[in-house]
Amino acid sequence: MTTEKINPRFAVLAIFMLAVAAMRIPNAAQLTPWANFTPIGAMGLFGGTYFTKQWKAILFPLLTLFASDLMIQAFIFNGKYGIMYSGWYWIYGIFIFITFIGKWLIKKVTVKNVLLAAVTASLTHWLLADFTVWGGGGTDLRTMLPLSRDWAGLQQCYIQGFPFMRNFLAGTLVYSGIMFGAFEWMKVKNTSLQLNAV
Template sequence: MNSVFTRFSTVAVLIFLATLSRILPHPFNFTPIGAIALFGAAQFSRKVYAFMIPMVAMLLSDVLIGSPSLPTYVSFVIISAFGLFFLKKVTYGRVVVASLVASISFFLITNFFVWFQGSMYPQTWAGLVACYTAGLAFYQQTFWGNLFLNTVMGDFFYNAVLFGSYYGIQRLTFKPSMA
C-alpha cells in the first residue's frame, strides 16, 4: 500500500475521531481543538492540509454542536502555524511545550476577541487589561473543575492520544520485515 496515502489517511482519521469527541459529554474546555491543530501541523507532509483538514473537521462538528466561533477558528489557525514551525521535529518535550503554548494562546486570542468585538470593555489598553483580568476568573474552581486547567489538560490528553496513537499505528503498520 502507498505509505504516503496510508500516512495521510491515518492522520486524517485520527483528527476526525478526535473532533467527534467534541460532541460527547465532557468537562467544559476539555476539548481536542489545540491538539488537533498541533497534530495536523506536525504530521501532514503537505502543509495546506495542516490547516484544511482540521478546519473541515471543526466545521463538521460545529454543525452538530451548533456553536461556531470566529475566535476559536482564529486561534486554531494561529496554533497550527505555530505547530508548523515548532514541531518540525516531534519530541515529547516539544509536544508538552506546544500544548502549553496552545492553551495559553487560546486564552489570549479568545479573550482578545471579547475585548475587540464587544462593548463590555472600553477599547483602550486599560480595557484590554480589564478583559484579560476578568478572563482570569476561568482559573477559579467550578463544578467541572478549573476551566483554564481543563484546557491545558485537554490539550495534554488529546496530544498524547493523537501523537501516541499515530506512532503506535506507524510501528505496527510499517514494521521492518524479517527476510
C-alpha cells in the same frame, strides 16, 4: 480502468482527526465536568505536525473543526445561535495559527516538543481569543455590564477567561498525548504510516 490507491498514512491521520473532533460533542453538551476541555488545540497541533503539505495541514483540521461545529450548533444548541456562533471566524483564524505552531515547534515528535507546543498553543488561544472578546464588547462577569474599554477591562477579560484557558490547556495536553502517542506507536508497528508526503 485504474483506481488510485488510498494512502494509508493519510487515511489514519484523517480517522484520528475525525474521531477526536467527535469528542467535542460531549464537551459542548456539558456531559463532561470541565468547560472548554476540548481537543481543538491538539487537533491543530496534530494536523500541523503530520500533514507535510501545508494546505492539508490547514485544510483538513479546519474541515473537521467546521463539521463538528455544524453538528454542535444543529444538535446540541438546536440552531439557537444560527449556523455558526458569533465570532467564529476569529476562532478559526486562531486555530490556523495553532496548526503553524505544530509545524514550527514539533519538527521532531518528542514529549518535550509536544508539551512546549501544547502550552504555546493554549496561551496563544487564550490571549488572542479573550482579546477578541474584549474587543467585541464582552461582559464583565462581576457587574454583568460591558467590559471597560481600557487596560483594566482587558485585564478583567483575561482574568475571567483564565479558568477556561486552564481547561483548554488540560484538554490540549491530554488529547495531544493520546493522538501523538498513538500515532507514533502505530508508525513503529506499521511502516506504511511512515512519512511519505501526505
